Amino acid sequence: MRRCSILAIALAIAVAVLFGAAALLRGEPGATPITGDAPPSPDLRRAEPAPQVGHTVDAVIERTSVAAAVGPAEAPLDFDAAVTRLVGMGVELSELVARGDQDAAMRRNQDVGELLARVLTTFPDAGERAVDRMTALSPADASLEANLRRQVLVVILRSDLEERQRRTEKGTPRGAVDALVAAILAIVPQDEPTANTLGAELLVDHPYLGPAHEDPVLELVTLSATETWLTQVASDLLRTLWRNLEKTGARARSDLASLALLFFDDVNQARRLAAIRELVRDPRLRRIAIERAHERRDAALAGAIGNAAAAELDAATAFEIVRELHELGGSTLIGPCVIAAGRDPPAARRAYEEALADSRDAGLRADLLMASAMGQDGPAVELARTALRDDPDPVVRGRAMLALTAQPDASVGERAIFDALDDPRSGSDADLAKVAIHGLENLARLGDRNVVQRVGQRLASHPLLAEADRARVRAVVGRVLGDSPR
């Protein structure tokens, strides 16, 4: 009897805890907060309102210390439980969106934002905690949960960095920003995803790096000599540091220019790339860099100077530098042409037209034309048509033809291929016919059966094409017409 009484009391206590937790999860008034340090029992987990989503959500919520993370505003917040809860909410969001329940997704999204805001206001060291938790992530783990956890930690870090920077700009000493940035720099070499996520996305081209970070950034640069995947990030961090030091007056422009000149010949690629980006900003130093590239007959250096010019200078100046270097660097300068053309399409068209008028280096014209005609607007199409008609070089005309076959209107590309093949200058040019096969493949992606059939027939009977090329033509046509497997 006595034993039965004890059992009954124990059962009553368990039921009370169960209902208390359920009320807490529903946010009902009067619910007793439960701290998140103790793991929830299976019964407590089941007490959470059943999510109207797929099994993935259940799986994540199984690992969530729910009471700690989603209790009422006055409940103590546990950092790790909150992160885990944010991950679970992220999975839930994805499921809601996949189901098309946008209203519920927007509501859940607001919950996420509010919990995140609580994390940031509750933990003054949220950024450092996020950095610490990121060291435990495995780059090999590509599961949804791992990706979400990484994203949640990055959002916390970014928000904390921005908040600390705001305070610094209002007069608070830099110490808080410096400490968090130093913590981030310490884990940048952890692995490539971390370097890209934390180094490239959070620090590069942002104002956070300062005088306190010269040593750790230089250490990363040194490390990049052996860990070559760090090269670009390390170089960009060094460049960002220099710009920040210049902007804040911590270092004079002349000091940085001297340093860049020193690093221009450095065997370390990261230091060298950062130096080139600095040197091209100054007309006098830019001249030195270009002359050295010519003296050494170094195509890779020509490409690097071109890339730096396209990133740092106005498009017209960048094209002028590309023109000076093209004979040396050849198609390594396609990238700079494309970057500058994207920023200023009319300047790119002018650069091509000037090169055509001067009959300059056909390779330069081919790259300028490709960059200028990549767009899908009227001027791009018109320029490609002009080049197809007027440029004396068959390689340039081939690129013009390809640019037109990349347009969304298949008839534009069809006409370009026929015009090129009918051009008397191309009569004995087997290379142009081979380029036209690539044009046919470009057209095939648009799925216009009639166009593909007409162009295919013309190419399949081209006298200068080898049998293997004709077979390729027939395969493309067959794929589009549906009488041949992909």
Place this chain on the structure above:
Amino acid sequence: MIRSALLSLALASFLSAQDPTCPHQVIQTVTVPAETGPWVDCATPTIIVNGVNISQGQKGCPEWVLIVPPVDVPVVLPGSNTRTVLSRRDPIQKVPFVCKTRFFLFLPIFQSCDPGAPVVLGLVDRLRIVACEAGGK
């Protein structure tokens, strides 16, 4: 100093006697980084909740990526007794990307940046090295 100059002269004379028309070329292969078109928001814009700025800040999805094959540049190397010839032509490809399901929510998990069918915009010559034939170019 004089001795080394004489040695250089003798070496040059020997090489030129060996094959006066050989360009003595080798190949410098330069890797060209991929370029991207304008980035579109495929993730989350700035969200401010309770005065806290929650910005994902990711670049999102590029409209396209241009893939340029490595570029071979002939480089003179005296004494190599080699020249470069065309080996093949590799395509320069523009791969379009599309951001699917545009939502401005907290996490970009339900957006995907999907590649489309590539288009070929040009061809790049790839070279190989051959020995200069006796008396040849």
